[in-house]
Amino acid sequence: MSENSNLDKVTADLLKPIRFNTGFKLWMTFLLVSFAVCMYAYTIQLREGLGVAGIRDYVSWGMYIANFVFFVATSLVGMLISAVLGLLKIKWAAPLTRIAEIIALAFAAVAGLVIISDMGRPDRLLYLFFYGRVQSPIVWDVTVVTTYVLISALLLYFPLIPDLKICSENHDISPKWMRKLYEILSLGWQGTPEQEKIVNKSIKILLVLIIPVALGIHTVTSWLFAATSRTGWDSTIFGPYFVTGAFVCGCAAVIIAMYFFRNSYKLKDYITDMHFDKMGKLLVLVSLVYLYFNLNEFLVPGYKMKKFDAVHLTDMFAGENALLFWSIQLLGLILPIIILLFKKARKPLPMLIIALFVLVGGWFKRLIIIVPTMEHPYLPIQNVPENFKIYKPTLIETAITLASIILVLIIVTVLSKIVPILPIKETVEIENGDETNNI
Amino acid sequence: MDNKEEKPKKKSRRDFIQQMSIVGAGTVLAGSAIFAGYSYQKKKKQGDRIKVLTANNELIEVDKNDIIKLSKSVPADLTEMQKRGREGIAGKRWVWVIDLSKCRNARKCMGACIGAHHLRPEQCHINVLKMEESEHTPPYYMPKPCQHCDNPPCVAVCPVDATFKRPDGPVLIDNERCIGCRFCIAACPYSARMFQWTSPLKEKEDEGKIYDVELNLPEKKGTITKCLMSADRLRESKLPYCVSACPNGVYYFGDENEDAVTNGTTKETVRLSKLLEENAGYRLMAELGTKPRVYYLPAKNKSYPFQDKDKPEAKESIKDNNI
Numbered sequence: 001m002s003e004n005s006n007l008d009k010v011t012a013d014l015l016k017p018i019r020f021n022t023g024f025k026l027w028m029t030f031l032l033v034s035f036a037v038c039m040y041a042y043t044i045q046l047r048e049g050l051g052v053a054g055i056r057d058y059v060s061w062g063m064y065i066a067n068f069v070f071f072v073a074t075s076l077v078g079m080l081i082s083a084v085l086g087l088l089k090i091k092w093a094a095p096l097t098r099i100a101e102i103i104a105l106a107f108a109a110v111a112g113l114v115i116i117s118d119m120g121r122p123d124r125l126l127y128l129f130f131y132g133r134v135q136s137p138i139v140w141d142v143t144v145v146t147t148y149v150l151i152s153a154l155l156l157y158f159p160l161i162p163d164l165k166i167c168s169e170n171h172d173i174s175p176k177w178m179r180k181l182y183e184i185l186s187l188g189w190q191g192t193p194e195q196e197k198i199v200n201k202s203i204k205i206l207l208v209l210i211i212p213v214a215l216g217i218h219t220v221t222s223w224l225f226a227a228t229s230r231t232g233w234d235s236t237i238f239g240p241y242f243v244t245g246a247f248v249c250g251c252a253a254v255i256i257a258m259y260f261f262r263n264s265y266k267l268k269d270y271i272t273d274m275h276f277d278k279m280g281k282l283l284v285l286v287s288l289v290y291l292y293f294n295l296n297e298f299l300v301p302g303y304k305m306k307k308f309d310a311v312h313l314t315d316m317f318a319g320e321n322a323l324l325f326w327s328i329q330l331l332g333l334i335l336p337i338i339i340l341l342f343k344k345a346r347k348p349l350p351m352l353i354i355a356l357f358v359l360v361g362g363w364f365k366r367l368i369i370i371v372p373t374m375e376h377p378y379l380p381i382q383n384v385p386e387n388f389k390i391y392k393p394t395l396i397e398t399a400i401t402l403a404s405i406i407l408v409l410i411i412v413t414v415l416s417k418i419v420p421i422l423p424i425k426e427t428v429e430i431e432n433g434d435e436t437n438n439i
Numbered sequence: 440m441d442n443k444e445e446k447p448k449k450k451s452r453r454d455f456i457q458q459m460s461i462v463g464a465g466t467v468l469a470g471s472a473i474f475a476g477y478s479y480q481k482k483k484k485q486g487d488r489i490k491v492l493t494a495n496n497e498l499i500e501v502d503k504n505d506i507i508k509l510s511k512s513v514p515a516d517l518t519e520m521q522k523r524g525r526e527g528i529a530g531k532r533w534v535w536v537i538d539l540s541k542c543r544n545a546r547k548c549m550g551a552c553i554g555a556h557h558l559r560p561e562q563c564h565i566n567v568l569k570m571e572e573s574e575h576t577p578p579y580y581m582p583k584p585c586q587h588c589d590n591p592p593c594v595a596v597c598p599v600d601a602t603f604k605r606p607d608g609p610v611l612i613d614n615e616r617c618i619g620c621r622f623c624i625a626a627c628p629y630s631a632r633m634f635q636w637t638s639p640l641k642e643k644e645d646e647g648k649i650y651d652v653e654l655n656l657p658e659k660k661g662t663i664t665k666c667l668m669s670a671d672r673l674r675e676s677k678l679p680y681c682v683s684a685c686p687n688g689v690y691y692f693g694d695e696n697e698d699a700v701t702n703g704t705t706k707e708t709v710r711l712s713k714l715l716e717e718n719a720g721y722r723l724m725a726e727l728g729t730k731p732r733v734y735y736l737p738a739k740n741k742s743y744p745f746q747d748k749d750k751p752e753a754k755e756s757i758k759d760n761n762i
Contacts, residue, residue: 120619
């Protein structure tokens with residue numbers, strides 16, 4: 001076994017996707033056109049006001065906030081795979097770290113933009129910095145989300161430095177200015193032991209740092225709700241309930257990304273069935289933990305049925321929102337857990353389908369955490385039109401929400417086209433041996 | 440070799456910057472201390488003593504500088520208006536009493552409110568609700584303005600200090616500051632806040648007026664609007680719009696410091712403590728710890744019967760809210 005020839009093959013395979021082929025151009029055109037169409041909806045909102053959305057005085061938070069929570073949730077997977085699995089030295093996860101980090105960065109960065117779409121006065125965004133009050137959970141949220149985006153970006157960049165050097169030396173990559181850019185971004189990397197030491201140390205510090213920050217972003221996001229005395233939000237377990245739910249969404253997103261990168265970028269030798277199998281098991285684990293928190297969140301108040309809880313829970317279990325509630329719980333959580341227990345289901349294609357169910361379920365789960373609570377305030381809703389009582393999303397707000405999802409796809413696509421989607425160094429190390437170390 | 444030569448040079452530059460920053464910080468600190476001392480002395484020098492009569496009929500002597508002048512003239516610019524709106528009226532603790540036994544759902548209060556603040560009917564700051572606690576308890580009408588809590592959850596969550604608790608009682612909103620995040624709507628357990636989802640109703644009519652925090656006019660698109668206890672009327676020593684409009688004597692309004700409230704219909708002034716004691720006054724959802732400044736007198740011996748035609752909707756709303 002010559003290590004060098006192996007290295008060359010791996011490098012060639014991993015660098016191959018880095019070119020702007022027709023497929024990429026078509027896909028990007030599609031994304032950009034749909035993005036432009038959806039952004040037109042936002043210009044309408046800017047002109048007419050938030051009234052173009054279905055939210056009104058009673059249900060004043062709707063799809064935008066649900067989408068924001070979903071984005072923050074999904075971005076947490078960067079911390080799970082890079083930091084938790086990385087620090088535990090779980091080898092099989094190493095090639096997936098970059099996918100996880102790209103997803104984390106894209107979702108967290110766009111989450112910041114999503115929240116602007118929910119503002120009545122986006123022109124006053126900077127007031128948060130001029131007049132910010134530390135007592136408000138929104139200010140905490142802005143602080144931690146910004147920090148998380150920054151750390152995620154660094155955690156994507158530092159392990160990339162050696163790969164950037166390799167890219168800059170690869171003559172297949174055109175145009176020339178891109179190679180120049182790689183050269184600059186690789187910060188004079190030569191792979192000396194001293195440089196290795198600095199990079200490894202920096203990565204390690206970031207891996208430790210990102211754990212509390214990631215827990216912070218989603219805990220604080222849950223406090224936006226738990227800090228109020230509304231039925232359904234007034235819960236002490238909202239922090240861990242949201243964090244565990246986040247890992248479910250994040251794992252599903254990584255599985256979907258793995259499937260598409262493996263097929264479109266011809267990486268079947270590197271993102272193997274083994275990886276899908278392990279990710280399937282991981283998804284079962286995090287889903288079980290989430291199921292446990294769901295049991296607590298609904299069974300405990302459901303057992304007592306206190307006056308106002310009863311209204312809220314009856315609506316969820318058997319009322320207007322029952323169909324959505326049970327679909328999310330069954331299709332997005334319980335059935336995936338059961339199906340994924342079978343080895344046959346942990347193959348790429350079934351995993352893709354299950355992950356799609358889990359991810360879509362995760363999005364609606366956020367909606368059903370937010371809307372029914374606002375539909376049932378303490379005092380009766382009277383003397384208002386029907387559309388104030390029940391929330392019905394409009395086409396415009398759906399389009400604006402779609403714009404944010406398309407933007408995430410654009411960021412993920414572009415990043416995966418300009419950097420190797422699997423870390424070259426780690427992949428080579430794994431290809432060169434100790435497969436036995438895989439857990 | 441090069442490295443070795445450079446090292447001492449680098450070190451000395453760092454030292455220099457370090458020393459300079461210490462000197463700089465010291466200068467700034469000393470300067471500000473001197474300035475603070477100077478302005479304190481200056482303020483003190485002007486201090487004449489003045490005799491004033493308090494609400495408890497005591498004659499006391501206070502520093503002239505501690506007295507805030509109540510000017511009737513309207514400030515000419517926005518900053519002055521905002522400042523005045525946040526300071527409030529010194530020495531007052533406005534309090535509101537709503538007698539549920541007198542309300543017959545005339546809704547004159549709602550009309551006055553809509554007119555004063557240029558609101559859409561569905562976004563009136565005060566809402567007369569049809570209430571029924573449980574199946575076999577009698578229904579009644581309950582006017583519900585903002586409760587102007589002394590521990591307001593909406594103010595706690597505001598990220599930019601747009602909504603605030605004024606020393607004299609009301610919870611107000613500065614629409615020139617509000618960023619429209621609607622966290623306060625989520626936090627309010629009394630559903631007392633509304634939002635300008637689109638252009639305000641009388642946008643054209645109000646164009647060019649200086650924004651008044653105490654009246655919330657002109658209304659601003661994309662910001663919160665809410666009950667203000669008619670803070671602009673309080674400045675003119677008048678009762679709130681809704682209170683004066685009531686034909687049935689439902690509302691009492693006054694100053695907790697004076698222990699006196701005036702009925703908006705009869706203009707009769709009574710002792711607050713006595714009124715609450717004799718009628719078993721209570722506060723709405725006091726268990727939430729919000730400490731409302733609005734007291735309710737229970738609907739005992741109602742002056743008017745609950746209209747049967749109102750019943751169906753009342754029942755319906757009860758089904759929604761109280762099982």
